[in-house]
Amino acid sequence: MSRHRNIRSMDFEEECDAFDDVYGHSVEDDYSMSPSQAAFMYNRNNIQIGSYLNSQKDIEEEDEEIESNEELKKAKLESCVEQIRGTLGTTMTRQQIVDAVVGFDYNVERALNSLLNENPKTQESNRSSKVQTEDLPSSKVVGGSSGAQGKTRTVTKGFDVVVQKDVSRLSSTPDSQSPASGRGTPVNVDEELNKKWEPKIDVLAQYKKDRSDSKQHLYMIVIGHVDAGKSTLMGHLLCSLGQVHQKVMHKYEQESRKLGKQSFMYAWVLDETGEERNRGITMDVGRSQFETQNKLVTLLDAPGHKDFIPNMISGAGQADVALLVVDATRGEFETGFDFGGQTREHALLVRSLGVSQLAVAINKLDTVSWSKERFDDIKDKLKVFLKQAGFREADVTFVPCSGLSGQNLVKKSTENELISWYNGSTLLEVIDNFRPPERPISKPLRFSINDIFKGVGSRLCVSGRVETGCLSAGDRVLLCPSREIATVKSITLEDVPYPVVYAGDQPTVTLSGVEMENVSVGYIMCDIQSPVQVASKFQCRIVVFNVKVPITKGYPIVLHHQSLMEPASFSKLISQLNKSTGEVVKKRPRFLSNNTSAMVEIQVSRPIALEMYSEYKELGRVTLRVGGLTIAAGLITKIIL
Incomplete structure (x- = not known):
C-alpha cells in the first residue's frame, strides 16, 4: 500500500472527519483556531470592543486635548521666560516676564520689546550690544x-x-550643549x-601683586640626540637637589640592576613608563620641577629618537629656554651632529619655535678623561652651527659635566683633570642665570591646548600654555576653530588651585558648556571679544633646511603649529628671498632647494586657528615636516580669509 494519499480521488467532505490535522483544526483541541467574530467580543457584557471604544472616544479625546493644551502652554511659557531671561538677565522679575508673555499671546519679540521699553537702562544696554x-x-x-x-x-x-x-x-x-550632542548650542x-576688547582688570598691577614675592618661573626643555644622556643627566640633577627620596632611588637601583641596566637608574626618575624603561629611551615629554637660587624651573625632558620628534616639537612649543645635551664620547658626537642625527634638527626646531637662550651640556666628558681638546673641538663646531641657526653668541653657554658621576652638576667638580682647565659655572648655576622671557600679559587671551581629559566629576579638563593675556576662574571663553563657547570653572597650576593665571603659565583648566568631542589638541582658547583668526590658507616666510626633493607647487607637507599636526601643501611659491637681507631675489620660482629663504602660500586641509607673527609671535610660527624630517620653518605674514 502506498504511503501517500490519493489526493485526486479523495472526497474531502467524507474524509476530513478522519483527520485531525486538517487546516483550521488543532491536533489536541476540537474548537476553532481560525479568527472569527467571536474572538473580538467583549466577554463580560457581550459588547464588541470596537463599539465600546467608539462610545468612549469623544470623552477621552476631549480630556487628552485639554491636558495637552495645558502642557503645551506651560512648556511654551517656560521657553519664552527662559529666552527673555537670557537676554535681560535679572533686571526683571519672573512675574513681570510671565505677565508680558501672556499679555502678548506668547510672542517673545513683542513681550521683550515691551519689557525693554519699561526699563530704559536695559534698553540702552541692549541697543549698545545689538547683533550685526x-x-x-x-x-x-x-x-x-x-x-x-x-x-x-x-x-x-x-x-x-x-x-x-x-x-x-x-x-x-x-x-548649553554642543551641536554634536544633538541638542544644539545657540550661537x-x-x-x-562686536564689543571692543578691554582688559577686565589692571593686569600689570594684578600680576605684580600676585607674583612679586615668588621666584621667577621658567620652563626649560632638554633636547639632544638619542642616547646623549639627557634623562640620566637631569635625573641625577634632581637627586642631587633632593627632589627624589633616597628610598625611591634605592628601589630604582635594585630594579635596574636586575635588568642589567644599572646605568639607567637616574634616567628612571623621568622615564616612568614600563615601555620607556624596557627600551631605554624617552618616548614622551617628561615633566618635573626644581628650584635654583632665583628660579622655579619646570623641566621638560624631550625624547631624542627621530620617531618621537612630533612629541619633542609639542614640548618645545611650551618652553622658554633650552638645554642641549651632547655626547662627548668619541664617535658619538659625530653621529648625532654630522651624520643625520637629531642634534642639528633639535637645535633648529627650538630656535624656530621661539627659544632664544640655550645652554649646551657637553655630557660624558669623563669617558675621554676630561679632555680639554675634546671639549674645545665640540664647542667650536657647535658655535658655528648655532650662529647659523639664529642663536646669538651671548645667549649660548657651554658647560662640561657627567650625568652618571654627577660631576659639575650642582657642586663644583672634584676631578683634578677637569679643575686644571675649567673654573666656570656648574650646570645648576647656568640654569639659574637664564633670563626670564617677556610675558605678554596685557594682550588678549590666547591659550593653546595640548591635552584633553576628563577630570573629577566627569568635567572636561584641558591643559596647555597661556601664550598671551590672563585667564580667570569664571571667564567665558571661545574655543577656535569650532567657535564653541565655554565657561572656566576652575584653574590649577602644578596641582595647586589658582584664581588667575598669566602668560607663560601652563595650567590645567576645567571647562563647562562644551562637549569633549568638540575640542581637539591644537585648538586655541581665546577671549570672546577678541577671537583668534581662523583660516585654511596663509602666506609664510620660510627657511628651507634640507630637502631630498626640491619644493614645488602642490608639494605635500605636515604642518606643525603649537601642538597641532595638520596635512597641508604649498599652494603657491610667491618669491625667493635673500637669506640675509630679505630682499626679493626671484619672483614666482619654479622650485625651492636647500638652504633657501622664500615667501610661500600654504593651504591647510581644514581651517585652523592661527595669528600673524607681527601681532602674536607665539602663534605666528610654523614648522614643516615631510617623511619624518623637518624641511623648513617659517613665520606667518598674512592670513587669507
Missing part, C-alpha cells in the same frame, strides 16, 4: 532668512554656523564679538 552679523570676522552670508525665526545660514571657513538674528533667541547658558558669539 555682517561684521563677523572671517565669515560670509550664503543664505537668506528662513521664515519667522529670522535665521541666516553662515559659513565660517568650513564650519556651518546658524546665526540667530532674533534677539529673543540669542540666549545661551554656560552649560551667541556675535553679540560678544
Whole structure:
C-alpha cells in the first residue's frame, strides 16, 4: 500500500472527519483556531470592543486635548521666560516676564520689546550690544532668512554656523550643549564679538601683586640626540637637589640592576613608563620641577629618537629656554651632529619655535678623561652651527659635566683633570642665570591646548600654555576653530588651585558648556571679544633646511603649529628671498632647494586657528615636516580669509 494519499480521488467532505490535522483544526483541541467574530467580543457584557471604544472616544479625546493644551502652554511659557531671561538677565522679575508673555499671546519679540521699553537702562544696554552679523570676522552670508525665526545660514571657513538674528533667541547658558550632542548650542558669539576688547582688570598691577614675592618661573626643555644622556643627566640633577627620596632611588637601583641596566637608574626618575624603561629611551615629554637660587624651573625632558620628534616639537612649543645635551664620547658626537642625527634638527626646531637662550651640556666628558681638546673641538663646531641657526653668541653657554658621576652638576667638580682647565659655572648655576622671557600679559587671551581629559566629576579638563593675556576662574571663553563657547570653572597650576593665571603659565583648566568631542589638541582658547583668526590658507616666510626633493607647487607637507599636526601643501611659491637681507631675489620660482629663504602660500586641509607673527609671535610660527624630517620653518605674514 502506498504511503501517500490519493489526493485526486479523495472526497474531502467524507474524509476530513478522519483527520485531525486538517487546516483550521488543532491536533489536541476540537474548537476553532481560525479568527472569527467571536474572538473580538467583549466577554463580560457581550459588547464588541470596537463599539465600546467608539462610545468612549469623544470623552477621552476631549480630556487628552485639554491636558495637552495645558502642557503645551506651560512648556511654551517656560521657553519664552527662559529666552527673555537670557537676554535681560535679572533686571526683571519672573512675574513681570510671565505677565508680558501672556499679555502678548506668547510672542517673545513683542513681550521683550515691551519689557525693554519699561526699563530704559536695559534698553540702552541692549541697543549698545545689538547683533550685526555682517561684521563677523572671517565669515560670509550664503543664505537668506528662513521664515519667522529670522535665521541666516553662515559659513565660517568650513564650519556651518546658524546665526540667530532674533534677539529673543540669542540666549545661551554656560552649560548649553554642543551641536554634536544633538541638542544644539545657540550661537551667541556675535553679540560678544562686536564689543571692543578691554582688559577686565589692571593686569600689570594684578600680576605684580600676585607674583612679586615668588621666584621667577621658567620652563626649560632638554633636547639632544638619542642616547646623549639627557634623562640620566637631569635625573641625577634632581637627586642631587633632593627632589627624589633616597628610598625611591634605592628601589630604582635594585630594579635596574636586575635588568642589567644599572646605568639607567637616574634616567628612571623621568622615564616612568614600563615601555620607556624596557627600551631605554624617552618616548614622551617628561615633566618635573626644581628650584635654583632665583628660579622655579619646570623641566621638560624631550625624547631624542627621530620617531618621537612630533612629541619633542609639542614640548618645545611650551618652553622658554633650552638645554642641549651632547655626547662627548668619541664617535658619538659625530653621529648625532654630522651624520643625520637629531642634534642639528633639535637645535633648529627650538630656535624656530621661539627659544632664544640655550645652554649646551657637553655630557660624558669623563669617558675621554676630561679632555680639554675634546671639549674645545665640540664647542667650536657647535658655535658655528648655532650662529647659523639664529642663536646669538651671548645667549649660548657651554658647560662640561657627567650625568652618571654627577660631576659639575650642582657642586663644583672634584676631578683634578677637569679643575686644571675649567673654573666656570656648574650646570645648576647656568640654569639659574637664564633670563626670564617677556610675558605678554596685557594682550588678549590666547591659550593653546595640548591635552584633553576628563577630570573629577566627569568635567572636561584641558591643559596647555597661556601664550598671551590672563585667564580667570569664571571667564567665558571661545574655543577656535569650532567657535564653541565655554565657561572656566576652575584653574590649577602644578596641582595647586589658582584664581588667575598669566602668560607663560601652563595650567590645567576645567571647562563647562562644551562637549569633549568638540575640542581637539591644537585648538586655541581665546577671549570672546577678541577671537583668534581662523583660516585654511596663509602666506609664510620660510627657511628651507634640507630637502631630498626640491619644493614645488602642490608639494605635500605636515604642518606643525603649537601642538597641532595638520596635512597641508604649498599652494603657491610667491618669491625667493635673500637669506640675509630679505630682499626679493626671484619672483614666482619654479622650485625651492636647500638652504633657501622664500615667501610661500600654504593651504591647510581644514581651517585652523592661527595669528600673524607681527601681532602674536607665539602663534605666528610654523614648522614643516615631510617623511619624518623637518624641511623648513617659517613665520606667518598674512592670513587669507
